[in-house]
Amino acid sequence: MAEAQLPAGFEDLHRFAAKWALPTERQRNAERLASSMEEIREFYDVMAPRMDAAVEHVNQFTMDAMPAPSRRLFDLAMAFMEISHAVEVWGSPDIDDAFPADRLEFVLNY
Amino acid sequence: MDTNMTMPTGAMTLHYPDLGTEPLPISVNVDPAYFELEREHVFRKSWLNVGREEDVPNPGDYFVKHLEILETTVLVVRGQDGVIRAFHDQCKHRGNKIIRKGSGNCKFFSCGFHGWTYDTAGKLVNVPDEDQFFGLDKSKIGLTPLATDTWEGFIFVNDQPNPPESLREWLGELADQFQGWFSAGDRTLMASYMVDVKCNWKVFIDAFVEAYHAPYIHGRSVGDAFTSPENPLAHLWSARLYKRHRSISVWGTERPPSRAEEMAFRFGKKVWPAPGTVNEPLPPGINPNRHEKWAFDINLFFPNFQLGIANGYYLIYNYWPVAVDRTKMEIKLYMYKPETPGQFISQEYVRTLMRDVIREDLNTMESTQATLRSGAMTHMYLSDQEVAVRHGYKVVQRAIEGLL
Numbered sequence: 267m268a269e270a271q272l273p274a275g276f277e278d279l280h281r282f283a284a285k286w287a288l289p290t291e292r293q294r295n296a297e298r299l300a301s302s303m304e305e306i307r308e309f310y311d312v313m314a315p316r317m318d319a320a321v322e323h324v325n326q327f328t329m330d331a332m333p334a335p336s337r338r339l340f341d342l343a344m345a346f347m348e349i350s351h352a353v354e355v356w357g358s359p360d361i362d363d364a365f366p367a368d369r370l371e372f373v374l375n376y
Numbered sequence: 377m378d379t380n381m382t383m384p385t386g387a388m389t390l391h392y393p394d395l396g397t398e399p400l401p402i403s404v405n406v407d408p409a410y411f412e413l414e415r416e417h418v419f420r421k422s423w424l425n426v427g428r429e430e431d432v433p434n435p436g437d438y439f440v441k442h443l444e445i446l447e448t449t450v451l452v453v454r455g456q457d458g459v460i461r462a463f464h465d466q467c468k469h470r471g472n473k474i475i476r477k478g479s480g481n482c483k484f485f486s487c488g489f490h491g492w493t494y495d496t497a498g499k500l501v502n503v504p505d506e507d508q509f510f511g512l513d514k515s516k517i518g519l520t521p522l523a524t525d526t527w528e529g530f531i532f533v534n535d536q537p538n539p540p541e542s543l544r545e546w547l548g549e550l551a552d553q554f555q556g557w558f559s560a561g562d563r564t565l566m567a568s569y570m571v572d573v574k575c576n577w578k579v580f581i582d583a584f585v586e587a588y589h590a591p592y593i594h595g596r597s598v599g600d601a602f603t604s605p606e607n608p609l610a611h612l613w614s615a616r617l618y619k620r621h622r623s624i625s626v627w628g629t630e631r632p633p634s635r636a637e638e639m640a641f642r643f644g645k646k647v648w649p650a651p652g653t654v655n656e657p658l659p660p661g662i663n664p665n666r667h668e669k670w671a672f673d674i675n676l677f678f679p680n681f682q683l684g685i686a687n688g689y690y691l692i693y694n695y696w697p698v699a700v701d702r703t704k705m706e707i708k709l710y711m712y713k714p715e716t717p718g719q720f721i722s723q724e725y726v727r728t729l730m731r732d733v734i735r736e737d738l739n740t741m742e743s744t745q746a747t748l749r750s751g752a753m754t755h756m757y758l759s760d761q762e763v764a765v766r767h768g769y770k771v772v773q774r775a776i777e778g779l780l
Contacts (some may be wrong), residue, residue, distance in 0.1 A: 291728065295728070318639075323514075329714075345727040355634075355732075356597070361735060363728060364736065372568075
């Protein structure tokens with residue numbers, strides 16, 4: 267039996283885990299820019315009402331002592347914040363006519 | 377006392393009669409000879425911010441920073457005695473770079489070429505095969521220091537080993553305006569980016585020291601945080617100009633949060649892009665008139681260190697000139713240290729939005745620089761709202777003419 271991808275109670279988010287539960291900002295940003303608006307909106311619409319429950323769950327732990335399924339849920343919540351701007355601000359995966367995202371160097375590994 | 381008429385009356389530029397109001401030449405942003413004058417008379421003679429004390433918290437901690445504008449690599453190290461020093465990262469044997477890159481902790485620096493070894497105070501302590509040399513006096517060939525000092529936790533270096541002004545003298549009126557605010561409130565580095573842009577360092581700074589662009593460049597994103605019917609064009613509250621440095625206070629307003637922003641400021645503390653509200657004790661230099669509709673202050677420490685300060689966070693920009701048409705910018709956001717995963721997720725909202733809003737700003741620079749070279753335009757026109765831009769050009773020119 268495969269290890270649960272996400273904590274119990276979050277099975278409805280399983281289908282997003284492989285794509286969006288990425289451990290760094292650089293990876294989550296890259297995934298956002300490589301996705302269609304439909305994919306982004308689908309994740310946004312399903313994840314938004316689940317964010318309170320996700321945060322309540324991960325707040326049981328500290329950042330450096332989180333079990334793997336909970337860490338994956340944390341990464342999904344981080345990805346929600348990343349893609350939220352595509353939905354709420356720009357209406358597209360990236361900013362129109364923007365300074366190229368891949369020229370911005372990420373110094374921290376959050 | 378704030379009133380419904382939010383526009384600061386009176387002209388900022390005319391408050392400083394020696395600034396002038398004339399169009400300014402753009403040749404200074406494309407002329408390689410002017411760039412060399414800036415290198416000699418601005419960057420080699422200024423106190424430059426290279427980091428913060430927390431970057432080297434323990435004895436033996438060090439980092440290196442290559443500064444093309446000084447044509448050197450700077451090695452910043454906290455000695456075993458706790459003192460922070462900076463040296464040219466250069467072995468005094470035949471000039472090899474000792475630390476190639478990065479950071480770490482050690483008691484001694486050994487050059488990889490022939491094993492010459494220096495301690496963390498820069499003293500040359502070991503030369504392999506020393507008796508093969510002729511009259512070598514190790515005490516005279518330690519690492520070459522740069523003048524180093526700290527202020528409010530910020531580490532500054534000066535390429536002149538004995539600068540004519542101490543750091544505090546250099547800071548002038550700004551030296552006492554922040555009074556320990558940076559060490560209060562447990563603010564820590566929570567976002568850090570670097571970007572390499574094909575534009576002159578002054579063109580770069582210009583884009584970040586005025587709010588006039590806010591409704592346009594940030595029209596889709598956070599422009600509505602700086603505008604409203606009472607202030608549709610993002611007029612500044614005030615500008616304070618000094619001999620070298622300058623500060624502006626930017627108007628800001630609440631706007632209905634998006635769904636993600638509402639969550640972010642519920643899971644964690646309210647920071648950018650919500651406007652700074654005066655609910656934290658502020659030192660005199662920040663929002664000096666205590667305006668309620670206040671976004672943040674921008675302080676530009678001549679020549680290239682920008683410190684944006686608001687309620688609960690500060691944002692550092694260091695602009696490093698590489699060539700007349702190339703600049704590297706470091707972006708560092710300091711906010712409260714997250715204590716829970718929820719607060720971390722909250723800050724991800726802030727970090728990722730700020731990153732993208734800065735990309736909106738970055739969009740103008742290379743296109744501006746590219747057109748400036750054509751010579752089709754000789755002067756730029758600066759409004760009262762761009763007074764900090766004007767001041768920047770004037771101070772650089774005064775530095776080059778030896779008038780500072």
